[in-house]
Amino acid sequence: MSSAGQHPIEFNSVTKYYGDVRGVEDLTFTVERGEIFGFLGPNGAGKSTAIRVLLGLLNPTGGEASLLGRDVTDRNGLRDAKRHLGYLPSDVTFYGRVTGTEVLDYFARIRGDAHREELLERFPVPLDRNVKAYSSGNRQKLAIVAAFMHDPELAIMDEPTSGLDPLVQNEFYELLEERQEAGQTAFFSSHILSEVRRVCDRVGIIRNGRLIELDSVKNILADGGTIATVRLAEEPPAAALEFPGVAHVDRRDGEYRLVLSREFDALVHRLSEYTVLDLEVREADIEDVFMHFYGGTGEGDNDDTPLENETGT
Numbered sequence: 001m002s003s004a005g006q007h008p009i010e011f012n013s014v015t016k017y018y019g020d021v022r023g024v025e026d027l028t029f030t031v032e033r034g035e036i037f038g039f040l041g042p043n044g045a046g047k048s049t050a051i052r053v054l055l056g057l058l059n060p061t062g063g064e065a066s067l068l069g070r071d072v073t074d075r076n077g078l079r080d081a082k083r084h085l086g087y088l089p090s091d092v093t094f095y096g097r098v099t100g101t102e103v104l105d106y107f108a109r110i111r112g113d114a115h116r117e118e119l120l121e122r123f124p125v126p127l128d129r130n131v132k133a134y135s136s137g138n139r140q141k142l143a144i145v146a147a148f149m150h151d152p153e154l155a156i157m158d159e160p161t162s163g164l165d166p167l168v169q170n171e172f173y174e175l176l177e178e179r180q181e182a183g184q185t186a187f188f189s190s191h192i193l194s195e196v197r198r199v200c201d202r203v204g205i206i207r208n209g210r211l212i213e214l215d216s217v218k219n220i221l222a223d224g225g226t227i228a229t230v231r232l233a234e235e236p237p238a239a240a241l242e243f244p245g246v247a248h249v250d251r252r253d254g255e256y257r258l259v260l261s262r263e264f265d266a267l268v269h270r271l272s273e274y275t276v277l278d279l280e281v282r283e284a285d286i287e288d289v290f291m292h293f294y295g296g297t298g299e300g301d302n303d304d305t306p307l308e309n310e311t312g313t
């Protein structure tokens with residue numbers, strides 16, 4: 001379509017305030033064609049605000065954003081772009097007393113449904129039943145079929161796997177991967193780090209409305225390095241464990257946890273000054289790395305709710 005050669009998603013210094021409340025501030029990044037991009041951040045960080053600006057549901061206070069090459073404030077252009085978009089909201093609600101079939105018929109009339117039967121085989125739902133009586137998982141599956149049955153070139157999803165059981169989640173990741181092989185683009189917010197590691201090429205991390213990291217998952221994991229957890233018989237002087245190569249130290253339950261590069265000589269040398277009761281050295285995993293970005297006491301935090309993990313809600 002008209003977006004050929006352009007980035008499917010572009011944010012250029014986008015700021016959105018709700019009165020005095022900051023939604024997002026000076027957000028600048030692009031999503032490349034054919035990539036799966038994860039948009040991460042703690043609760044209240046501004047992810048939904050950014051997505052709503054992109055969909056033209058909120059006017060930015062400043063800056064510009066474009067979707068499939070169309071300025072999001074250009075109503076007609078955005079309407080055209082949306083024919084090639086699949087959108088999966090976080091809180092799927094269908095209005096009225098309608099069946100699953102009627103919901104899909106409605107979207108089919110607007111955007112097409114070439115892949116409807118194939119998707120219904122992968123994400124089966126009780127089509128003849130009133131959607132008000134659907135379980136949350138079935139509601140989410142129906143929304144997936146509705147979002148993807150016209151084979152959109154871009155999918156925007158707000159926590160797409162919430163409410164899905166592990167088998168359906170897996171089917172969904174496979175769908176995203178197949179679509180990527182076909183050159184289509186996906187942008188989604190998530191709190192589930194295992195899915196980010198599995199499917200995302202790049203991530204943007206937002207906190208307090210600002211983008212604080214933008215990189216490939218591979219690079220982010222590589223930079224996170226190694227974690228050493230050590231228990232000592234003596235209390236070392238403050239800062240004794242902050243030697244070169246150590247990016248971060250914290251003390252928890254009598255243990256020191258060091259985030260460090262894979263240079264072990266300095267670690268061994270420093271620990272030799274103490275009686276080591278316990279020592280574990282391992283590769284940092286994705287939870288360690290993202291906790292580093294999520295945690296802390298950033299000025300003006302909107303909400304310090306901890307990150308949910310796979311077993312969370």
Ligand SMILES: Nc1ncnc2c1ncn2[C@@H]1O[C@H](COP(=O)(O)OP(=O)(O)OP(=O)(O)O)[C@@H](O)[C@H]1O
Nearest residue numbers: 018021022023042043044045046047048049050302
């Ligand atoms: N309609 C609104 N009116 C006023 N403030 C709002 C509104 N919507 C969001 N906010 C505020 O904007 C900030 C960003 O919220 P947003 O919902 O975009 O975060 P989020 O990253 O999507 O969070 P979550 O992970 O909890 O869904 C928060 O401080 C929130 O309270």
